[in-house]
Amino acid sequence: MAPNGSHIAHSTRVAIVGAGPAGLLLGQLLTVAGIDNIVIEQRGPDYVLGRIRAGILESVTVDALTRAGVDARLHAEGLVHHGIELSYNGSRHHIDFQALIGRSVTVYGQTEVTRDLMAARQASGMPIVYEAHDVSLHDFDTARPKVRYRKDGVTHEVACDYIAGCDGFHGVSRASVPETSKRIFERIYPFGWLGILSETPPVADELIYASHERGFALCSMRSKTRSRYYVQVPSCEKVEDWSDARFWDELRSRLDPEAAEALVTGASIEKSIAPLRSFVCEPMRFGRLFLAGDAAHIVPPTGAKGLNLAASDVLYLADGLIGLYQNDDARELDAYSEKCLRRVWKAERFSWWMTSLLHRFPDADDFAHRIQQAELDYLVGSEAACKSLAENYVGLPCE
Structure with a gap:
């Protein structure tokens, strides 16, 4: 064991900052491709697993987990859903994804995705560092970037070819980029979602999205015996x-x-209580630093896009790095930011639209409420509108 105050140098191909599903999935995809990497996480594994987040997986995400070899439990325990229910004016309307576009989604909690990826990381023997303190990124505008952190009183420096910033909205990766080098787009909503998890059977076989004069509600699930429910509350509410x-x-x-x-x-x-915001950082590449997942963008959870966008980011980044290391071809890596942002903005649009359609805004007048009702009436009565919702909800294909 190194004495306190000492300095240890490491070297790897790709340093991944953040051990959430984005960072772990990227690490697994690179490991399967034979590319050395290290994952560095400031929190402990129990904290990472304790985050209660999304549970709807697009087919793109399922395919990515299958490619990473972590799909066994997903396919055994995940619940395939062929549609959703829209509820307003006291009645429910079924949007049948399978009939409309021939595709579906899978209900499988983000906690379980993370658990599967953690197990794969441990089985692979590739390095992962939990409770890494004072993580900092250096020289990513040069050919040899570095990540520094403290662990048990010892300073570590990881020299690498590339850094993947997968450490979330509040992480160090995006914060390390000079303000003059990035452009931020943001909308903060005047309400949040109060959510509970309970060991109770779901109220319905599929998710119910409810628009009501008292506010939005969502009936979701994690399994046939565990339910996740939400109600819209003002931003000032306390849990x-x-x-x-x-x-x-x-x-x-x-x-x-x-x-x-x-x-x-x-x-x-x-x-x-989860606040709602729309957020995008452009670009998503800064020299040898790549942002992925919540480090680069946030969507309101209404469209079930957060985890799925992170997975598509990671797929683009993994393919770019694999192309470079295996074929000496940097074209996919160079196109990373542009390709991600095209998909990100489409998901941002859909998530904003779903949020606007179903929530009550405090500054909305009677005219706005009537327009909202007319939009819902049009949606459930139009096959074309239902098909558009289905295409976006199930997930647009990765280009």
Whole structure:
């Protein structure tokens, strides 16, 4: 063991900052391709697994996990969903993805995706560093970038060819880029999602997206015995002010009568309020530093795009690095930012549209409410509109 205050040098091809699903998936794809990499994470594994996040996987994401060799449990336990339910004015309307476009989504929690990727990382023997403190990025505008961190009082420096910033919205990667080199696009919404996780059977076989005069609600699930529910709340709300009983009463009030009657309630095993924002950083490459996932973009969860966008980023980046190292071809790597951003902005548009369609905005007047109702009426009555929703929700293809 190195004494405190010492300095240890390392070297690898790709240094991946962040051990969430984006960083771990990239590491696994590179490992399968025989490309050395290290994953560096400031938190511990229990904290990483404790993040309760998305649960809807596009076919692109399922294909990426299959390619990475971490799909066994996903295919055994994931729930294939062929559509969603839209609820408003007291009734529900089925949007049948399978009938409209012949494709579907898979319900499999982000926690489980992360767990599978962690197990694959451990089995591969490739290095992963948890509880790395004071992580900093250096010289990514040169041919030999470096990542420094402290671990158990020892300073480590990792020299690498490239850095992948997969450390989320609040991570060090994007923050390391000079303000003059990046352009930020952002919209912060005046509400959040109060969500609970409960060991109760889902209220319906498919997700219910509810638009109500009291606000939006979502009935989701993680399995046939574990449910995830959300209600729209003002940004100023505090989670400690919401008892389980208050939450269930509010959720029930926003559902159609059939769903409200069928709702099975129980003690929450997790409760939190997530703010909603749309955010994009351009470009997504800065010299030898590449941003991926939440480090580069955030979408409101209404369109179920966050994890799926991260997966498509990682696929583009992995293909670019594999092309460079295996074929000495940098074209895919050079096109990374442009290709990602085309897909990102389409997902941003869809997520913004779904959010605008289903939520109550505090500054909206009666005219805005009538337009919202007309949009919902048009959507459920138009095969073309339903097909557009289905194409975007299930996921546009990676170019």
